Amino acid sequence: MHTMKQKTAADAPKLALTNSGNLELTFIGAGSAFTKKFYQNNLLVVKGNDHLLIDCGTRAPEALATLGLSVTLIRNYLITHSHADHVGGLEEVMLLNRYFARQKSTMVAPASYRRFLWNKSLAGGAAYNERVDGRLLRFEDFWDVIEPEPVPGADRQLCEARVGSIKLSLFRTKHIPDSAPSWRSSAPSYGVVIDDAVAYTSDTRFDPSLIAFLDERWKPRIIYHDCQFFTGGVHASLEELATLPTDVRSRMRLMHYGDAVETNRERVRELGFDGLVEQWHAYDHSPSA
Secondary structure, eight states, rough: OOOOOOOOOOOOOOOSSSSSSSEEEEEEEBBBOOOSSBBBBBEEETTTTTEEEOOOOHHHHHHHHTTOOOOOGOOEEOHHHHHHHHTTHHHHHHIIIIIOOOOOOEOOOOOOHHHIIIIIHHHHHHSSSSSTEEEEEOHHEEEEEOOOOTTTTTTTTEEEEEEEEEEEEEEOOOOSSSTTTTTGGOOOEEEEEEETTEEEESSOOOOHHHHHHHHHTTOEEEEEEEOOOOSSSSBBBBBHHHHHHHHHTTTEESSBBGGGGGGGHHHHHTOOOEEOOOOOOOEOOOTTT
């Protein structure tokens, strides 16, 4: 039986930021916010000469270094929401880029979320390091921006952007607070569909209407979905996801799991899911794969 053991530096592949042109997804971490065996659920997307890091949690710089990459080599970022396991590494990115690499990376984010991210998470550790023309530092002093374009008439504040050859479709999700009845009353959080084929929910509560939205618009070949092994709180549970139709479960690969993953592996398969995400494994999602 395959065992998802805690991986060490000796097990780590050396990641590249280019490939032959296939759409390749590597989870530099696959665990939940509080895992002690796995890194945090952050995803590196590579396609040809283009790359993108989706989320940069507190341990992301460490995970990248283990995989042979400095954060200063990552040129493009997309942040799904403002919990520390998704944004906690950004201060290191900003300070190393500004004061060591002397460069700015690019962030894909709607203007409303950029303001939220800066004011609620990033400004305290970045704004006060120096003054420029008598003012404190701003988001734009650290980042170039790709502004997603809203899709007219679409639900969930759907918007689209490109990082080179990589197409990104961002949509709102229902994550926090736990009492929010829909994504509309939730704090800003996003999922993304990559190249009209691969759905990535990031963190979300159980939300069948989200699955309906994804399938009506794209019918993704694979859905990487948030999952925890107990019911309650602000993440979808295995038992809740098990109520989805068979066709959906067969296309669903579960991520953001806790350290009890091994005791639930067989249950995941029995329930008809595609399986659990494997940290540091490169998933090829080219049309011919």
